[in-house]
Amino acid sequence: MAFEPPRRLVRALGETYGDAAAGDWLARLPELVREAVDARRLEVERVSAPGGRSGLVLLVRTPDGVPAALKVAPPFASPGLELAALAHWDGWGAVRPLPGEGPGLLLERLHPEMSLRSLPEAKALLEAAGTVRRLWVEPPAGHAFESVAGRTARQAEAMRTAAKEDPQVADLVAAALEARDALIADAPEELLLHGAFRQGKVLAADDRAPWLAVGPDPLVGERAFDLARLVRDRVEDLVGADTGASTGRRRVNRLADSLDVDRERLRGWTLFRAVESGARALAAGRRQDGEVLMEFASWL
Structure with missing residues (x-):
């Protein structure tokens, strides 16, 4: 899957976690995205840009055609804790995680442009x-x-x-x-x-x-x-x-x-x-x- 990570993500990861760790993960990012997409049988629409500072966000659709957002983040950004917080809020004031197993965080689709x-x-x-x-x-x-x-x-x-x-x-x-x-x-x-x-x-x-x-x-x-x-x-x-x-x-x-x-x-x-x-x-x-x-x- 060919794409260019948003520059904001590249800069933020390097500044927060170090260029070496960020560079190693970014080099593996296309493979990681492919694994996450294939595991959930998602249809990718596009990369959300400028996106976030802790992981790559893709706008996707589930096999049932439901619009969603897939976030792929490095382990040193603690995506498990992000998911735990979102699950605890369960949509109260925050985006809601969608059910299903697989790499990455699958979230309800909001409007990233607004x-x-x-x-x-x-x-x-x-x-x-x-x-x-x-x-x-x-x-x-x-x-x-x-x-x-x-x-x-x-x-x-x-x-x-x-x-x-x-x-x-x-x-x-x-x-x-x-x-x-x-x-x-x-x-x-x-x-x-x-x-x-x-x-x-x-x-x-x-x-x-x-x-x-x-x-x-x-x-x-x-x-x-x-x-x-x-x-x-x-x-x-x-x-x-x-x-x-x-x-x-x-x-x-x-x-x-x-x-x-x-x-x-x-x-x-x-x-x-x-x-x-x-x-x-x-x-x-x-x-x-x-x-x-x-x-x-x-x-x-």
């Missing part, structure tokens, strides 16, 4: 808040999901390394790590979180719900951590506006209040996640992205 980013900002944030609220449920018994404390501990180590290599970001990294330590020491709840929630992760659906979340990187922790990535959506627009700093701070307060989340906890996690993403972008050579994120973080 995410919340296609809406005006105020409407997009309102719909996003309503969607993410549904995902915050008790995790299943005996789950294997990572904790916010565990994930951010690993990220903190990479941030310390980044600060040593780029002294210009040292002060922001120190502030972000201080905020993280205080937040971890006094976590208020342990809920199942999406982990990567933002406007681009919410797609238009059909009769069952107008909008559904896709592509979780699930973990267990407090709601403020999950909401923190949403705060900086369309960050380029914020940074480019004269009122960007005040608008960003108001967004923290507005989202916190609308979802009954403590303002200071949301501000702290927004700072940590923005600096972590910014440091990672700078380390990967994406200077412009990194500088934008660091400027946003400096407002908090």
Whole structure:
């Protein structure tokens, strides 16, 4: 099966998991796709582009002609945990897995060309808040999901390394790590979180719900951590506006209040996640992205 993996997927896998691991898996991707398609007897329509950042998504039809989406992801991206989270939500606020055995994740078909980013900002944030609220449920018994404390501990180590290599970001990294330590020491709840929630992760659906979340990187922790990535959506627009700093701070307060989340906890996690993403972008050579994120973080 001949196709070219979307560039966003290639870049994201290399940045997150290393070029060597990503390259080995991408070299085997056509074979893996063929196995997944043949095992389920699917008809492939096309590759979804730009697609996601953790796996290749193909628009397919089942043997019964039902439209679906097939996601083929590397084992180091933990597709089993993604499937476990989606199965636990069972369509409540998120895309629903379809029955059947075989490699990859077979999911109900949404509209990949229409995410919340296609809406005006105020409407997009309102719909996003309503969607993410549904995902915050008790995790299943005996789950294997990572904790916010565990994930951010690993990220903190990479941030310390980044600060040593780029002294210009040292002060922001120190502030972000201080905020993280205080937040971890006094976590208020342990809920199942999406982990990567933002406007681009919410797609238009059909009769069952107008909008559904896709592509979780699930973990267990407090709601403020999950909401923190949403705060900086369309960050380029914020940074480019004269009122960007005040608008960003108001967004923290507005989202916190609308979802009954403590303002200071949301501000702290927004700072940590923005600096972590910014440091990672700078380390990967994406200077412009990194500088934008660091400027946003400096407002908090």
